[in-house]
Amino acid sequence: MDKIELDPSPSILIESMRDIGYSFETAVADIIDNSISARATSIRIQTRTAPKPILAVVDDGEGLGRDELLQAMRMGSTDPRKVRDSQDLGRFGLGLKTASFSQCRKLTVVSKCDGAMSAFYWDLDDVAETNNWQVTEIQGDDEILSKVAFSDLLVSDHGTLIVWEKIDRVVGVEGNRDNDTTAVFNRNVSDMLEHLSLVFHRFLKAERGYKRVSMSCNGREIEPIDPFNSASEATISQQVERLSGGVTIQSYTLPHASKYEDAADYEYYGLRGGYIKNQGIYLYRARRLIIHGTWFGLAKKKPLTQLCRVRIDIDNQHDEDWKIDVKKASAQLPENVRLSIKSLLNTLYSPSRRVYQRRGAKQVAETNFPLWNAIKDNGNINYLINDEHPLIADFKRELSTDATKQFDLILKMLSTGFPIDSIRFEISNDPDSVAAPKTSTEETRENAVAFFRAMKGSGLDDLTILNAMRTQEIFAHCWGDVLSALGIEER
Structure with a gap:
């Protein structure tokens, strides 16, 4: 049998790689992964909208020599099967390129190591024209400084600068008539900042045993969003559970809306989409958030469990078991972990259920002369106006016989007309929106x-x-x- 070598067509393959599924915010997060893996403690994002949108990420990491940088520009530069440093957030050796190409047609990387500067760029228009895997080298510090945007930000003797140009995948709100690329690009940047604040919140905050990583965008510091609101005294945190394979799990129950003095603070911790959408598991790989707001099919998202968020930590040595994808934006539970979590589910989200059940019980608890009576009938609970309430009874005594009958009819109509279906619908979407x-x-x-x-x-x-x-x-x-x-x- 003859073996025939079939090399892929560079111009076709590289265009196909652009549609691997990155969003603007996940693509930038993948770039930042490289900076953290290079042990950067300061990461700066710079954007410019005129004459064309451009984005740059510069860090103070270890930097790369010329040969190392050239290898890093290669498609599939790292074997995903090799053992990585515990702080390495990469995996496939594809993130830098695929993340960048998903958003732009020109990627330039400048790196300094021991004071020596090297620079290469990919231009997809060049690849399409030549149909070859060819990168272009920019030689000489003066040439680099004159031809690469933001290269003057590499002020120390080590670090890396990544520049996106020819950004052609800027996406706005579907159906929006605003075709202004600048406005849409700025919205994408705004969403990206919120995403980074959440995904890297454990790096942005000084966590015990780790150095803090500062991030900024156009000179403005990026603040961490702690999805567990762990600093609040009203947050309920359970003990850490240790599962097989070095997996740790810890459940948090966020404070009820009534515990916040400012409604804006309550909304802030609801995250994008609100509490019901964002309940569930928050999976971290080497402290970096991979996926959040999911029960992985183990449970349904319900109003009673909306305050429950479960933190799962894994290392970077079991990616195949967890099916971590190239974008580091999706994962699957290994079967042994799935079974363990399933057995713990009731324990994990029972505090959230108790918060709402206790609150609901308070609303219908027996009081002195309640206005409503909760009548249990064959497993159902009917709410009826209490016509023996002294205020109602006193009013009825002043009525004639006919007026009393008419008033009793009104009370019955009000009780039977109780809008239970509407209330149930509103509570299923947002329990705290229903108020007297x-x-x-x-x-x-x-x-x-x-x-x-x-x-x-x-x-x-x-x-x-x-x-x-x-x-x-x-x-x-x-x-x-x-x-x-x-x-x-x-x-």
């Missing part, structure tokens, strides 16, 4: 006086009435105003 109507301070004061007088007319003593009022949501949230309206000083 708010009243002004003046309305509350007037209602408090009327309520007190009506209850007093039923023969109840002051203390019983006040205890009943304190359990009513309409009065409880502004108790000081209620007492002031009644002319009572609480001791």
